[in-house]
Amino acid sequence: MSIDSPGAPPFGAGTARRARIVILGSGFAALTAIRRLRASRVDADITVVSPRRELVYLPSLVWVPSGARSGDDLRVPLAAFFERMFVHWVEGSVQQVQDGGRRVVTDSGELASDVLVIATGARTLRALPGIEHALIPCEGIASAEAIRDRLAAMDGGTIAFGFASNPKEPGAVRGGPMFEFLFGIDTLLRRQRRRDAFKLVFFNPSTQPGQRLGPSAVRRLLERMHALGIETQLGHKPVRFEPGRVVTEGGEISADLILFMPGLTGPAWLDASDLPRSEGGFVAADGHGRVRGLRQVYVAGDAGSYPGPEWMAKQAHQADLQADAVARNIAAELRGQAAAHGFRTELVCIVDTLDAGMLVYRGGARTFALPRMRAMHWLKQHFATRYLRQYR
Numbered sequence: 272m273s274i275d276s277p278g279a280p281p282f283g284a285g286t287a288r289r290a291r292i293v294i295l296g297s298g299f300a301a302l303t304a305i306r307r308l309r310a311s312r313v314d315a316d317i318t319v320v321s322p323r324r325e326l327v328y329l330p331s332l333v334w335v336p337s338g339a340r341s342g343d344d345l346r347v348p349l350a351a352f353f354e355r356m357f358v359h360w361v362e363g364s365v366q367q368v369q370d371g372g373r374r375v376v377t378d379s380g381e382l383a384s385d386v387l388v389i390a391t392g393a394r395t396l397r398a399l400p401g402i403e404h405a406l407i408p409c410e411g412i413a414s415a416e417a418i419r420d421r422l423a424a425m426d427g428g429t430i431a432f433g434f435a436s437n438p439k440e441p442g443a444v445r446g447g448p449m450f451e452f453l454f455g456i457d458t459l460l461r462r463q464r465r466r467d468a469f470k471l472v473f474f475n476p477s478t479q480p481g482q483r484l485g486p487s488a489v490r491r492l493l494e495r496m497h498a499l500g501i502e503t504q505l506g507h508k509p510v511r512f513e514p515g516r517v518v519t520e521g522g523e524i525s526a527d528l529i530l531f532m533p534g535l536t537g538p539a540w541l542d543a544s545d546l547p548r549s550e551g552g553f554v555a556a557d558g559h560g561r562v563r564g565l566r567q568v569y570v571a572g573d574a575g576s577y578p579g580p581e582w583m584a585k586q587a588h589q590a591d592l593q594a595d596a597v598a599r600n601i602a603a604e605l606r607g608q609a610a611a612h613g614f615r616t617e618l619v620c621i622v623d624t625l626d627a628g629m630l631v632y633r634g635g636a637r638t639f640a641l642p643r644m645r646a647m648h649w650l651k652q653h654f655a656t657r658y659l660r661q662y663r
């Protein structure tokens with residue numbers, strides 16, 4: 272790889288060469304952007320940089336501890352999709368973005384871009400002392416498999432579940448999946464007829480955990496915990512983890528296994544880059560997905576911080592909506608039009624419990640959470656199969 276000469280000709284309608292669109296990451300936002308760009312008939316060179324030529328379907332991670340899914344079930348190879356979309360894939364990890372987004376430095380070389388799309392997702396904050404004594408369920412396939420193996424090796428004991436947000440950007444939180452791990456493990460232990468040997472404790476700094484899902488969801492989730500005999504320790508910030516114990520401002524929880532999801536922040540490579548950042552460490556964007564103050568540099572998905580309601584979620588669904596708008600804006604700009612497309616803020620999720628699920632919706636003025644239904648578990652599985660078909 273080499274960077275083109277700075278004197279390269281301009282691009283776009285009626286100019287000498289095709290635009291070079293560089294997309295960082297191959298997750299939800301990146302792939303949706305690619306689909307929309309090609310559907311909008313953007314005839315540009317598209318290069319994707321990511322460490323592996325695959326999509327990891329994170330929403331199904333919650334089924335790994337029970338063995339309902341394996342790590343390999345979640346990995347979707349992308350070679351065929353990239354070929355269909357005329358995408359050039361470069362194996363590498365971004366280390367820096369420089370020159371106002373025109374130069375991307377990776378661990379395998381440098382790339383020049385005319386249009387840059389940042390879609391490298393979020394990163395877990397590891398600020399709490401003793402975090403190494405907890406497993407972080409949402410970090411990826413390896414963590415979910417580690418939970419599966421730890422559960423299999425336990426004869427009984429206490430499992431503590433918790434999550435927190437980024438204090439500087441409270442929306443940067445992954446609460447929904449933590450409820451899924453909690454309820455899924457409860458269901459699994461009941462199926463294995465050994466729930467009596469375990470105490471499950473849910474702890475959270477808020478007295479209304481998961482409030483971004485809306486008040487009716489919080490009420491239903493807490494009622495469900497109560498019905499299942501899951502103990503709650505709410506309203507106390509976790510302070511540190513020690514071997515066999517969670518220490519909070521309100522006391523200690525003894526635990527044989529700690530599952531904790533810290534708040535989220537922006538990707539580590541931003542530290543060495545010259546890009547505007549939000550309070551919480553994400554790429555600062557406007558409502559069109561444009562990185563603030565830069566030309567033809569966009570961000571979509573969990574890597575960005577966007578204006579909108581405080582409940583805007585770090586969700587694949589939201590990432591897809593942002594990426595769709597970003598791609599439409601790129602298409603418009605390449606045609607010499609204004610980047611005027613915004614994205615809808617919408618939260619849709621099924622909080623799965625391994626045998627059923629609770630549908631939660633927020634959008635516009637509507638917020639609701641339906642009671643748990645068996646059909647929702649099947650719907651979540653069916654959705655995953657259908658969603659992934661477009662990349663297989």
Ligand SMILES: Cc1cc2nc3c(=O)[nH]c(=O)nc-3n(C[C@H](O)[C@H](O)[C@H](O)COP(=O)(O)OP(=O)(O)OC[C@H]3O[C@@H](n4cnc5c(N)ncnc54)[C@H](O)[C@@H]3O)c2cc1C
Nearest residue numbers: 296297298299300329330364365391392572573586587588
């Ligand atoms: C357990 C769990 C359950 C979830 N359930 C749901 C759900 O039910 N519904 C829902 O909508 N959302 C759900 N989410 C959230 C959803 O997965 C994320 O919001 C979504 O993955 C964000 O998409 P993204 O494209 O921004 O980032 P990601 O999907 O994280 O993709 C980031 C991409 O960037 C790549 N990358 C990372 N660093 C670099 C680098 N330095 N250089 C190049 N590439 C890099 C990665 O390899 C990856 O390809 C869940 C998440 C978890 C963890």
